[in-house]
Amino acid sequence: MDELRQLVEAYVPYNEQEERDRELILEQIDSERDILTRNNKNAHITVSGWVVSPDRKKVLMAYHNIYRSWAWLGGHADGDEDVRRVIKKEIQEESGLTEVKFLSDELFSLEILTVDGHEKRGEYVSSHLHLNVTFLLEGDTEAPLAVKPDENSRVGWIPADEIESRCSEPWFAERIYSKLCEKVKGI
Known part of the structure; x- marks a missing residue:
């Protein structure tokens, strides 16, 4: 947990x-x-990836089945302290994209996300918080993509x-995704 703490502690907040x-x-x-x-x-x-095209004009997203919305890629640490490994695995699982490049070793963003209670694999999951760290990555828009049917129904740039x-989630659109798009413009 020391590496994760160091990443978060070293992060300079954007807003x-x-x-x-x-x-x-x-x-x-x-x-x-x-908490892992x-x-x-x-x-x-949790760990998210803001995966951008080489020209920085597109973002790889998936249509999330539970939230019925286009969303960034990512997932739970599930005990793995290596959050870079976690996001690479999540991107591959959720999109089929096998090659991504970290654009920085540092975090790109962080946020606490509220998760409403929902059904997952036939079981109720109570409302809770995701202590989320985000990395900025680049992917090839020509590489083949694939859905992960138990989590998403579409994947695209x-x-x-x-x-x-x-x-369709206003808070994400206004507070998170718009912030990430704005930050990419500054690179």
Whole structure:
């Protein structure tokens, strides 16, 4: 957990949301048990990838079955402290994309995400928090893609200027995806 804590501690927040969420994530890392696994029913670590095209104009997203919305790729740490390995695995599982390049060794974003109660694989999952860290990666828009039917029904490269209109989760569109698109423009 030391490497994760160092990544979060070294991260320079982009805005007030990230500043406040960074403080809380560090508090959770220091005080909670099992935050790398779903055994912590209140909050646990997740990893997302903001996968951009080489020209930075498109983002690889999947149409998420539970949330019925286009969403970034990512998932639970499930006990793995190597969050870079986790996101590479999640990207491959959720999109079929086998080759991605980290555009930085540092985190690109962080956020605390609320997850409403829902059914997953026939079982109810109570509302909880995802203590999320995000990496910026690049992928080949010509590489073959594949859905992961138990999680998503479509995968594709979405033009950055269309993300807000394709996302049916207003908070994500306005607070997270727009922030990530804005940050990419600055690179």
